[in-house]
Amino acid sequence: MIGFEQIKKICRTSPSKIVLLVIDGLGGLPHPETGKTELESATSPNLNRIAKDSICGLIDPVSPGITPGSAPGHLAIFGYDPLQYHIGRGVLEALGIDVELKAGDIAARGNFCTVDDEGIITHRRAGRISTDKNAVLCRLLDDIGIEGVEISVLPVKEHRFVLILRGKGLSPELGDSDPQQIGLSPKKIEALSPQAERSAEIANEFVSRAASLLQGKTPANMVLLRGFSGRPHIPSVSEIYKLKPAAVATYPMYRGLARLVGMKVLPAGESITDQLNSLHRHYAKYDFFFIHFKSTDARGEDGDFQAKVQAIEELDKALPSLLGLEPDVLIVTGDHSTPATLAMHSWHPVPFMLKSKWCRPDNVTEFSERACLAGGMGRFPATEIMPLAMANALKLDKFDA
């Protein structure tokens, strides 16, 4: 596939608009009673109407057989090979609570846990303490001062928190303190490279100070850290494609991912209608829009087949507002499958459609897993979406003469 350095040379700006609608966890599996997937069960006349004018297919976000996490699923759709570009657990956790990381910051995912008198872990999640209690403890740890580094400890949900270290010369090449099982002591954090020695000292000092502050506060009397990571070096969407990109997402993690690849994060409100209203308000100012629809994935993970069908129908009802804008290129796809029957992300390829004046439509007249199989794009890697979007927007020059 064409690389960033080569495609950069042939990208050009133009007034045409690209809208990328990501329906999280879109793909599904047949219901055992009806033999129909969630998409096949939903009444979705607008999606089907788009399919009729589109070139359809099925995407593999990471690689066939591989179940994508949310980050790799989105990276792939944005054009970044997720096998090459990696976002660490700590950074992802920070993105999930809308924390903006600066270059050089390092972030770790933290758990409050329970240790016994010998320091042996008896519960890795401290009995899932309440988020309120978590917030109180985080304020306590947030006051820890270590020379030369600014420390932030921010609550996530239940027992989870984020540790952020900011300072000169820090390195995220650190091992975990979390041994990921009970019956062991928390591990000493190791430097995985010589330049991470000082960062390891700081992290271990933080853990030891946290242990003192939490002493007696059973069940949350200790912390476990893992996934130390820094802001990844990712060339931005505007740098590669000369686009002016914006994102409309209701969940922090997706806003964070969008920000990470250089998109402007627009207000999103709470519903898909709010999101599309925001799209309308900002339509003139940008030429690429990423719209993230979350509830299909959430209902899929709940294992609630019917609720996922309803989420698709809710989205479908909102689509006329989007179609009214008549974007030059409209792409509808998902970041991965979340079949309600599995109640988790899955490896199944995801329905895809691209509508544009120049898309060479195929014979597909319905937006579903099975119908897309016969689509003009066939089955293809999600990383090919961006070049295809650019081509259909007539924003790509010819490659060589």
Add this chain to the structure above:
Amino acid sequence: MIGFEQIKKICRTSPSKIVLLVIDGLGGLPHPETGKTELESATSPNLNRIAKDSICGLIDPVSPGITPGSAPGHLAIFGYDPLQYHIGRGVLEALGIDVELKAGDIAARGNFCTVDDEGIITHRRAGRISTDKNAVLCRLLDDIGIEGVEISVLPVKEHRFVLILRGKGLSPELGDSDPQQIGLSPKKIEALSPQAERSAEIANEFVSRAASLLQGKTPANMVLLRGFSGRPHIPSVSEIYKLKPAAVATYPMYRGLARLVGMKVLPAGESITDQLNSLHRHYAKYDFFFIHFKSTDARGEDGDFQAKVQAIEELDKALPSLLGLEPDVLIVTGDHSTPATLAMHSWHPVPFMLKSKWCRPDNVTEFSERACLAGGMGRFPATEIMPLAMANALKLDKFDA
């Protein structure tokens, strides 16, 4: 995909014949009134008959979404990854006027242009002077003598010419003098690597001597140079596949490309009938034939849908002569799409079919974009054509035991 070093080891010569018919700009888009593409609109019983006995599919010449120039489109079909093998603008221009480049030669694309009294470019194409006037000016510049280098200045069309420098130790790693916009002075040609210093001096000396000779010859009173390049290092078709290849093309650029990959260029005449007559005359002497049909692309670029349909029909009528030879492997495809509705090369994948005794035919009974979608090859990179041709010609040994 298998690389040259690996496939080399399993190629063997045999008497079987491969014919590769490239219909330039073959792929199209539906006509807005009929919903049918050029191929779908054409009456082409011979192409359809071949499709019936073939394995069909759609090729991506460069990469999905990428619009190929003529050179990368052909390189891919000949088995060379166009993202890896690059032919410079200057070399391509030289090929286009049937100039044979030797290893070590460097070529640049030249424009006659107009500059004002301050040397500022006022017209990059000197008002598109006539080809005749161009030829007169080229003869003038062709006489420029610089020590240690042989200079050729050859007219192309209107304002375009080719500069060829031949001599020891030249390097094509040179910047352009053409700033690609008016209102600026021509740039000094820079050496892009230390070993190109002398070449840069020679090129700048040429420009300064040309400026003196052209003084007062408004509108063509200056030259602009770009795309300095040398003959690329490409292993030949015979070296890789042990083939004895020949080309029958009516346009110089395609003859040049064929020569570049080591094909013998045969007389072609002017029409497809002439070309196929030449094929008949030389059929015994070679085992691989590249036949290039140009007018489909030309009519597509004109934006003349009906004329492109007629070009396809003209080709179709000539095919019985080709089929009469009963080649062991017959491949029909294009180097890229040129939809008449877009009136330019495009990124859309190109119909492909391969007929041989051993091809495992699919259910496709018509040669068109939509029909080929359901073909046994699916959608695939054009670089896979050569191994497939070799296999069907039974010219490939088993890979490992």
